[in-house]
Amino acid sequence: MNVKKINIGIKSLNESLEDFADTWKKLESGKKVKKEEGIYFESIDAVRSVLTNNRLLILKTIKEKHPKSIYELSKMLGRNLKNVNQDLDMLFRIGLVELKKEKTDKDRVIPFVNYNEIMVAISL
Numbered sequence: 001m002n003v004k005k006i007n008i009g010i011k012s013l014n015e016s017l018e019d020f021a022d023t024w025k026k027l028e029s030g031k032k033v034k035k036e037e038g039i040y041f042e043s044i045d046a047v048r049s050v051l052t053n054n055r056l057l058i059l060k061t062i063k064e065k066h067p068k069s070i071y072e073l074s075k076m077l078g079r080n081l082k083n084v085n086q087d088l089d090m091l092f093r094i095g096l097v098e099l100k101k102e103k104t105d106k107d108r109v110i111p112f113v114n115y116n117e118i119m120v121a122i123s124l
Helices: 013-028 044-050 053-065 070-077 081-093
Strands: 005-010 039-041 098-103 107-112 117-121
Touching: 005 044, 039 044, 053 070, 053 081, 053 107, 070 081, 070 107, 081 098
Parallel strands: 005 039, 005 117
Antiparallel strands: 098 107
16 A cells, blocks of 8 residues: 655744745756655644644544545534534645535535645654
8 A cells, every 4th residue: 555644844934944045046046956745833832733632533534434524524523513614724724634615415525635644753
């Protein structure tokens, strides 16, 4: 089985700006740039505030049970629809969940998770 991963790391704002500046210089000079995908936070506390137990359970439930709507997901989780929507919005904004709008008898939003693993790296 091919395991698709999402990388999460810790970078200060200065490190992120330096990486951006280095990449920009390489592009301007015509050099190739190594594609790096990931989600970065300024601190481990910021990671913890986003990747709460409830949000991780949302990701796991979407991956394993494939709900056909956010309403169905909230029922699977036994949680209030409004709270699940708020958590999904946060996960969507940082790129950990995709939301597909589907036109049926009602406008439906289907949540997707297209990876199997989240890797957290903390440099010392």
